[in-house]
Amino acid sequence: MLDSCQNAQERWGGVHKLIDRWLLERQELVVAFRALRDAKPAFADKAQSRDFCGVLVDYVSAWHFEVFEQLLSEAKAFDDKRALALAEDMNPRITDITQIALDFNDHCDKAECNDPERFAQTLQALGGHLRERFELEDCLIEVLHTAHKQEAALQA
Known part of the structure; x- marks a missing residue:
C-alpha cells in the first residue's frame, strides 16, 4: 500500500500544492495504519488508535472539502465532460468508504475497539477499503491531470 502511495506522489507531485499536501x-x-496494524495488541494503545483516527478523519475530509472540489473546478474550467462524468460515477463509492472510515473512528471513540480479534478484523477490512479508495482517487487525478496538461500545452 505504501509503495503505491509513493508512486502516486512521484506521478502527481507538483501538479498542485493542495494535491501535494x-x-x-x-x-x-x-504509515499510521501500518503502525497500528503491527502494534501488539493494537486495540490497547489508545493514543496510537486516537492518532490514527485523527489522521484518517483529516485525510478523508480533505478529499471531500478540498481536493474533490478543486478537481471539479478544474474539470469545469476545462469543460472536461469525461472527467465530470467519471467523478459523478466514482465519488459515491469514495463517499461510501468515507462513511466506513468515520464509522471506524466512532467505534474507537466509543471504546468499542476493546476486542482484539474484532479490532484486527475491522482494521484489516478498513485497509482494504482504503486501498480501493486510493485507486479511485488516483484514477480521478490521472484523468484530470492528463487531459488538462495536454490542453494547457496546446494553449501555450
Whole structure:
C-alpha cells in the first residue's frame, strides 16, 4: 500500500500544492495504519488508535472539502465532460468508504475497539477499503491531470 502511495506522489507531485499536501497526508495515513496494524495488541494503545483516527478523519475530509472540489473546478474550467462524468460515477463509492472510515473512528471513540480479534478484523477490512479508495482517487487525478496538461500545452 505504501509503495503505491509513493508512486502516486512521484506521478502527481507538483501538479498542485493542495494535491501535494494531500498526498503527503495519504502517506502519513498509510504509515499510521501500518503502525497500528503491527502494534501488539493494537486495540490497547489508545493514543496510537486516537492518532490514527485523527489522521484518517483529516485525510478523508480533505478529499471531500478540498481536493474533490478543486478537481471539479478544474474539470469545469476545462469543460472536461469525461472527467465530470467519471467523478459523478466514482465519488459515491469514495463517499461510501468515507462513511466506513468515520464509522471506524466512532467505534474507537466509543471504546468499542476493546476486542482484539474484532479490532484486527475491522482494521484489516478498513485497509482494504482504503486501498480501493486510493485507486479511485488516483484514477480521478490521472484523468484530470492528463487531459488538462495536454490542453494547457496546446494553449501555450
